Amino acid sequence: MTPALHVENLRVTSREGRVLLDVPLLTLDAGQSLALRGASGAGKSTLLHVLSGLVRPSAGRVVWGGQDIAALTEDARARFRRETLGLIFQDCHLFEELSALGNAGLASAFAPARDRAPIRLAAAQWLAALGLGQAGARAVDSFSGGERQRIAVARALAGGPPVILADEPTAALDRANADALGADLVRLAAEGGRMLITVTHDAALAARMGRQITIADGRIVEDSDA
């Protein structure tokens, strides 16, 4: 089941005490899609990292389906990411010496034994769904930028996560590839009833989302739902 998101009194400060993020309240229902927009350095990626548990907030709560991940240990947050989130990064972050299938099914390397085969099977299915079904055995360094990002999307989806968090997934792609990937991402999230949160400068991708939030100086300054 897709968990809802409830963020409350969230603050992230730098070591010097500068406020990087200040979000009094943010909620998102299960299955919703959200675009985080704003200028570079506004705090979009920081918010995404806090939501994924990669960064521990200085204060506040980040509650996913009733569980405050800010209070979890590092290993517990890793487990939360493993079981709940699919992460997509701007520059793909692929293992260059592994095949497309090896990258898409990367989570099988550290998953419990019973989950390994299903993850690998799902990885192959997602690659096929993203148009790379015949290329699973190829090393990833032979793929184009758009194809590499599709492999990263397949990796994010292979574990069957109810939530997809994407950080500028189309930033490194040309217009045609960006549009195609954005469409696929939104479609696949919607088909699975997944929550999709993406940081993006891409207006076209943002327009595909159900909700848009604009962040400036670490604060939410515009919310399409407000």
Add this chain to the structure above:
Amino acid sequence: MLDLWASLPPELQDVLFALALIAPGLLAGAMVLRGLRPLPLVGAMLRRFVWVNALFVALIAVSVGLGVGLLAQERGLRQGSARAAEKFDLIVAAPGSEVTVMLAAVYLQPSDMALINGAQYAEIAGAEGVAFAAPIAFGDSFQGAPVVGTTVDFVSHLAGPLAEGRVFATAEEAVAGAYAPVDVGGSFTPAHGHGPAAEHDAHEGFAYAVTGRMAPTGSPWDRALLVPVEGVWAVHGLANGHAPGDPRIGPPFVPEMMPGTPAVLVHATELWGNYALKSRFTRGDLMAFFPGTVLAQLHGLMRDVRSAMSLMAVLTQVLVTLSVLIGLMIMVRLIARSLALLRAIGAPLRFVFAVVWAYSAALILSGAGLGLALGWVAARGISAIVTARIDVLVTANLGWPEAHLVAGFISLTLFMALLPAWLAVRRPLLTDLRT
């Protein structure tokens, strides 16, 4: 407990010691890898930085190879020198340095020595329990090969049945060592002395005909040319040990007609008889000694050198271990981004720890394995060179000391590889992810 250990066969002790050495490393590995499957990722990382990894493996291999080669070589040299002296039961010479006589008579390293006279030789040869007493007279050479005067008994005792031809029967015949520079059927004129100072025309007009060739003995005698001692005396213008006109060679010699010999190899009819003979001929005008004992004393004196070499080998391994550790920490930085990705997508810290440790272990084990092979090849190569230089067959094979050295190295480094693995999971995730 010590008694129990001492009661075990040496081979079992070696096996148990090797297992005890490697156990901590393997135990650490078993604990780290339990239930995890990091090898596909480790393989990818190894391929990703293949040249850096290859260089790292090569450095480990060279250092392990040096340690292994050093130990094997030292043991090979010790065993080779002992084997070369095996046939020399008891040597009797004029009083002086046992080491000098041993080097001259056993290892054919030329040296000026006082002579045993005919009466003394007759007493030795005629003593109860003496099977034969062979004079060993050196001082001439041919093309760098020592020409040694002795008897048929000594030739048979040293190398057994000839590999080719027959033993000398006259004072003008010779038997060649296995690798001596004259073929059977050939002849040679000896030079007086050895090396650059040898006088090549001193014995002009005299030639030995080679009638046989000895089987290899693994000693400097393989390059020697053995001639009847009468020939050596005759070629130097001395009496030949027999009555004038007597063409016989070999003992008995007429004491008054015997010019003397620097050393006599005594072979007793019974092994225990050697001790009585040694005792009998250790006196004011003679010196008797067992070359094996002198060699053991020399090896004993060199124990400090051996210990120093072993210590050097261990110290080298310790330094290499530290270098490996520092190298691994640097290598972890190379793979930090991949590790951060694993952590970001939810890999447990224990898995990331296992990936780094297994990556390190792959480098260490490859390097150690390659080093063992390299050490073996190096030891064989150096053995061949040493054998050619000193004419003592040195066979350096890998043995348990080398296995213990490598097992200890592997275990220590595998254990120490826990440190870079621990540091890797403490690295700032987000910083590495953005690298």
